Each structure stands twice: as C-alpha cells, then as structure tokens.
Amino acid sequence: MSTPESSVVAGRLADLGHTNLFHLLDKARRDYADRPAFSCGAESLTFNQLHEHADAFARYLRHGAGLQPGDRLAIQLPNLLQYVVSIFGAFKAGLVIVNTNPQYTAPETRHQFRDSGARAVVVLDRLVPLVRSIQQDTCIERLIVTSVDDWGNPQEEAGAEDETRFMAALRLGRTLPEVEPQRGLDDLAVLQYTGGTTGVSKGAMLTHRNLLSNVLQAVSILSPGEVEYGNEVRVSPLPLYHVFAFTANCLASVFTGFNSVLITNPRDLDGMIADMRRHRITLFTGINSLFVALMAHPEFDTVDFSNVKWVNSGGAPLNLAVARRWQERTGNVIREGFGMTETSPVVIAATANTPYREGYIGQAILDTELKIVDDEGNELPPGEPGELLIRGPQVMAGYWQRPEATAETFTPDGWLKSGDIGVIDEDGFLKLVDRKKDMILVSGFNVYPNDVEDAVMRHPGIRECVAVGIPDERKGEAIKLYVSLHDQNLTEADIIAHCREQLTGYKVPSFIEIRDDLPKSSVGKLLRRVLRDEARAQAGA
Template structure:
C-alpha cells in the first residue's frame, strides 16, 4: 500500500544500487569478506561462506527442486546457521519466504502452509512427522530436512523420495550452474504471518523495498561512534521467524557487518549465561520476559557487561520498572522499539539522536509519519490518547489473498491502522498506552493495563504481572492482576496495599492471583489475551 519514491531511503536505495535483499549480502562480502557473520554454538559462518552456501542452496532450489521465482518456501526452524543459509538462498533464488514457528501445532502449521501455498519447506527433522500429518491438505511437494547438529555433523542421506537432507541440497547445488535472481524492489520477499490474536493469522505481504527501506531506517538511528561496523558482536536470542529478529538480527546485521551469535534455545538460561560469559559481546536483543529471567539467574551478576553498547527490546512493550532494574544491574539502558508485522517491523525507536525519556518509546524512524485518531477517525490533539496510525515505505502491501481485510486495515487515504492506543507528545515522542481491545472500563473510566502493570512491577517482590478486565456487577468491569513473584512471602494483601500507594482508586485491582509462571508466547511475550479470556470465563460462570 506504500511506495518509497518520495522517501529519503528511496534515494539511498538508488545510491546503493540494491534491488533485492540478497544485494545486502553481496555488499557485505565486499566489505567484511572473511569476518564472522553468524555463529551458533561452536560453529561460525563468515560472510563469504554464507554467500557461497546461500548461492548453492539457491541453485538447488531453482534447478533441482524446480521452484520458480515467486514460489513460496516455508522455513520451520529454530535459530541455526542453516536458517541464515536458507533465508539468503531463498532470496537469491527469487522465492518468497514464509517464516514458520517450529513450535506451531499441526492446525497452525496447516493454516500457514495452505494459506501461503508454499511448495517446499525447510524443516527440522523432529518436525517431519508433523508436516507429514498435514501435507495432503497443503501444496508442499518437497521437504528439505535438517537437524540441530547438521552443520557440524552433516547428514546426506534421506529415506523418502520427496525428502532431501539440507546438506545434500548444498552439495547438489554446488554442482549446478549459476542462476539469476529475477526479482525486483517491488516483488514480494516475505509473507510474514501475524500472531492471529485478533482473528485468523494473516500473511503480511512485505516486498524487497519494504524490508530494504526498513533496514535503512533501522540503521539510521545509529550515529557515528555508537557502533563500529564490522566489529560488533550481537547476542541474538530472539527467534528469526519473528519479524523483529528477522529484520534486525539477520538482514540489518548483515548490512552493518555485525557478528550475530544465534541462541537456539533462549529458555536454556544456563546455556545463555555461559554464552554471555564466553563472548565479548557489545550488543544484545531481548524482550521483557528474557530480561526478567536473566536477572533472576544466580550467575547473572558474574557476566561482564562492560563492553555492552546497546540493548534493544522489541516484540512487546518494555516495562518501565524492569528497565530500571536492568540499568541498575548492568549499567546499560534498554532501548525500546515499536513496530508491527505489517511494518517490516520498525516504526519508532529510542535513538542516539533523542534523549532517553522514561515511559516513552522514542520518535518515529526516518520517513515515518504517525498520528493518533479517535473512534470517529478525527486526529486527536498532542498529549491525548488515540489509535496510532502509520505511513511509511516499510508498510506492507496488504494481506495475502485477503482484499477485504487489507481494506479494513487502512484508512481511505492510506494510513495503516494499528489497533494500538498511544500518546504523541509535543516533541513527537510516542508513548504506547495499550491495545484498543485490552482497555478496561471501570465505572466509566478508561483503564489501560500497562499502567497497572507498571505500578505493580515497582514492587521488587514481583517478577511479572498481567492486568485484565473482568465483569463486575457494580463497576461494569473490574481489574484483575496475575502475578509471579521474586519473593515467595509476598501476599495478595501486600500487593493491593502497594497498589494503593501508586494508583488512583478506580485503578486499584479488585482481584489478585499469584501463579508460579504466567503464560507466554513462543517468543516470550506475556499472553494477556489468554488470561483475559480465562478470567472473563470464570466471572461469567
């Protein structure tokens, strides 16, 4: 739904001469050659090695698997070196990538494969039975199978006619002639599926131009001296199948020559702590739940954070109290970003050019316009909440094969409707208030769960908190909070007393439930929707 002809990043693309995402890797090889691009465990790929293996994989896809430019290739892997090869190989072959969560159920996998029309899948060996279970209701013809240790200990033999081992595909591709990419800036590069929290999961259509522009927008927040291109080490625990990690930790990292250390299983905190100890890391990406878990680890304070220059948080709103605790423990500031699957994803970021402002995310990245509107679509004044609308060259072309939902996602004059409630102050800083659907109405007052959660999290005994609205005969809705604790002795009454010190009367939770753990998505985002539905079901009963 957007073009970049009028944008500064469009001129930058012209100057760079990039027409596909693979051009980023070509340029990186010219600059960084045999420096490390990605590591996973004990194994490392240099930029030149990545390009060589990606080229081989592309030749296999086009000339052996007989996929054509524009065909969809699903990738269903955790963070592995094979994932990065598959990404750039698919881009080199002119295919459209369908990033797929390896923890999906058969139902979720079937929907994504069938909806996208993917003809082949790069899949972890232990997930092959899942794919076989749903294959007949999809267009999947070829399974390219890899294992966790395939890069270090390659396997080449497969038992089924429609299966090939990933390393065998590379071997076959090495023997084939070179190919042309046959794609351009306005061709689709990725079908990135939404989380499906507001209905069926939809494929956001992201072009090479969308993502290339967003890479340029993302790196524009760095000023000279902040980082040293080609000499930074980034710890990357967020999964590459998530749009934030895909763009920031994979594509943009190649553009800047960063050495990205992929963490296959961030839930293995012992392993992650050990990786932090043995790597001279300078950059780190994470999410609320990961920062909380790390700080709760008994070895956290033995990690050397002295080289750490930049910490990024994305995928969920950053909790203010959590950010304070992180800074106290490490001396580094977590810089929050905001974006959507539909925006490739970066829209707003805390940058080196803008002062850190507590409670605010930051300002829009270059060439990005924001405004807030009321329920009638009228723009709200600065400082007053409204739904956040976005325009920019990173905005998707629409939803795959869903014209009605595409039309509903945009205003008549082309602004993307986010469904997020935010406040833009007089200096242009954005503060997210909440999702529109998560707002709680207590006796006629709008209550935003983030406000409640931020207040509760000020108590050092609270590890995590989720606030939801439940039905109430007297106030229409009442506030219920779910908490997990750092201090096992903390009581519900003590939590309520703490809230009375920090919240006005109608915002004080009426119900408190303490749990050992709170439900999270596969990328570590707290699932407010799950708890909200559960709580409302209980009150209705």
C-alpha cells in the same frame, strides 16, 4: 503503501543500487569477507562462507527442487546457521519466505502452509512427523530436512523420496547452474503471519522494498562512531522467525557487518550464559521476559558487560522496573522500540541522541509519519489519545489474498490503522495507552483471544470461554481464561492439559477462572472487555 521518490530512504536505496534482499549479502561479502557473520554454539560462518552456501542453496532450490520465482518456501527452524543460509538462498532464487514458528501445533502449521500455498519447507528433523500429519491438506511437495548439529555432524541420507537433507542440498547445489536474483523492489519477499481479533491468521505481504527500507531506517538511529561496522558482536536470543529479530538481528546485522551470535534455545539459560561468556559482546537484543529471566540466573553477574554499547528491547512492552534493575546490574540502558508485523516491523525507536521520557517509547524513525485520530478519522492535537496511524516505506503491501481485510486496515490515503491507542506529545514522542484490538502480547508474541478460545472450545466439557490479557512483569502480559462448563467435573488442570494439546506454549493460559455464567450483552454476545477490565483491576493494573 507506497514510497515517495523524494524520501531520504528511497535516495539511499537508489545510491546502494539494491533491488533485492540478496544484495545485502552480496555487498557484505565484498565489505566484510572473512569476518564472522553468524555464530551458533561452537560453529560460525564468515560472510564469504554464508554467501557461498546461500548461492549453493539457491541453485538447489531452482534446479534441484524445481521451485520458481514467486513460489513460497516455508522455513520452520529455530535460530540456526541453516536458517540464515536458507533465507538468503531463497532470496537469490527469487522465492517468497514464509516464516513459521517451530513450536506451532499441527492446526496452526496447517493453516499457515495451506493459506500461503507453500510448495516446500525447510524443517527441523524432529518436526517431520508434524509436517507429515498435515501435508495432504497443503501444497507441500518437498521437505528439506536438517538437524540442530548438521554443521558439526552433517547428515545427507534422506528418509523418504520427497525429502532432501539440507547438507545434501548444499552439496548438490554446488554442481548445478548459476542463478541470478530475479525479484525487484516491489516484488513480494516475505509472508509474515500475524492475526486479528477474528482469530484468523493473516499473511502480511512484505516486499523487498519494505524490508530494505526498514533496514536503512533501523541503522539510521545509530550515531557515527557509536558502533563500528564489521566489528561488533550482537547476541541474538530472539527467534529469527519473529519479524523484529528477522529485520534487526538478521538483515540489518548483515548490512552492518555485525557478528550475530544466534541463541537456539533461549530457555536454556545456562547455555545462553555460556555463549555470552564465550564472545566479547558489544550489542544485545532482548525482550522484557528475557531480561527478567537472565537477571534471576545465579551466574548472570559473571557475564562481562563492560564492552556493551547498545541494548535494545522490542517485540513487547518494557517494564520500567525491569529496565532500571538491568541498568543497575550491567551499567547499560535498555533502548525501547515499537513496531508491527505489518511495518516490517520498526516504526519507533529510542536513540542515544533523544531525551529519555519516562512512559514514552521514542520518536518515529526516518521517513515515518505518525498521527493520532478519533473514531471518525479526524486528526487529534498533541496529548489527546486516539488510534495510532502509520505511513512510511516499511508499511506492508497488504494481506495475502485478503483484499477486504487490507481495505479495512488502510485509510483511502494509505495510512495503516495500527489498532493501538496512543498519545503523541508536541515533540513527537509516542506513549501507548491501550489497544483498540483485543490482542494479547505474551513475551513478544501476538496472541489473539479467538485463537485461544477456538482451541479451548474443542473440549466438549466447556460451554463458553473468554481469554483476556493481564499485566505480567516477566511476560509483559499473561493469558487469563474465564470458562463456564458443561461438565462440572472438569478442573483447571484438565483445561490446561487440553490447551497444551491444542496450542503452542506461549498461547496456553496462565490462569483459569471457572464461573457459572459469563457476562453477555443484550443480544447474547460475550463481553470480553468487561472481563478484561475486571481481570486487570484484580491484577492491580
């Protein structure tokens, strides 16, 4: 939870003089000026333009919206140019970002807004009715509304007194007084929501130091001459509200001067293939399910991969067979990594300079310590499986307003308990064996069984249920739901339809099994592990 002053990362941070994430963009504007920073569809912003817009937005947030340093600003957008303007404007205004999935349902959004105490939200126009339906249960005072096509077809007329159109906010901001970043390295920058086996979503408190450190750690794996700062084009289909893409494809790309090509809807594979053809791509960030989907597209082989220098996978385990097929089709090796929301997120990465070891993810990045311990907290020798513990400057400050959960997650000497069971070999390479927690990882998104089960149990016809994860080549893991019924007329289709009303898409179970009874312990506790092991065995895991 602290950064040793003697660490390499702390020294590099001191040399840069950065004390706030906005300083990343400040430096990038000086270094890369009129080179493209972010592209989205037919539109793009240079580093100069991004800086200008972020400055105007910061002025609006402080002087127009009346937000003060430390206030929380929720951002509920897909990958759009408005997203990057919003976050850098918020950093300059001294606000704390609350990244919010635009696919969330009303209950999911309500919890995140209410828990964070967000006073304002930057939101897509089509999501305004959702925000209105929960607003009275939150602290949201102002909606800053944008449309997907705002850059090409700007709209400025608001629909209500407490609404401001995004483009109008930029125009107004240019007329308002200057603001200066007032947050320091150890101030809160982002509340990135994760979850737990209890199903309660928690805000990981990521400071400016945490995120700046992880940017420096992430770029340290690139060898001199391997990429050229200011002259690479990175395709960014992973959503920026996800912590991996937020750090790697947004913050780190600004630091390195890369042009990030934002994919607003990665499910639109036709559009994504067209974007990949439009640019001379040199870097690609993906996830197992996306690699599978792209390779199945009939036009995939028409994309030019000859200039690609680096392909990386993060957010979910990479299937070995998928990686091999990708290399055969494109000539590119996929480099895998590992991280957590609580670690900003990158912890481990495979690089071009480390030997490939099948089944192992890679080695710890700069200034990151790992160890494997038994249930009593005793460190285990190389090759012995146990819980993975992590320590480094990227590790969060704790969970927002949850001191007990924070205390449970850290050891007294500051090691983060990952909840993952792993093995570290004598050379420091990590292999993940299992998860101590029951979390399910669907296409890079954490799904917590109780979250799904709570939604399912809102149906009066369902008696009991248990959600487990099973291996899935495309998604990494899929959700299987076991249920017993009050209403014997309920069908699997009925249960899926109910889930779709209560849960965002990736949380909806892929498989339903109806049983007369579900296994329980002697005290009546549902035995999730028994069902998970049975489901995995049936799936051939």
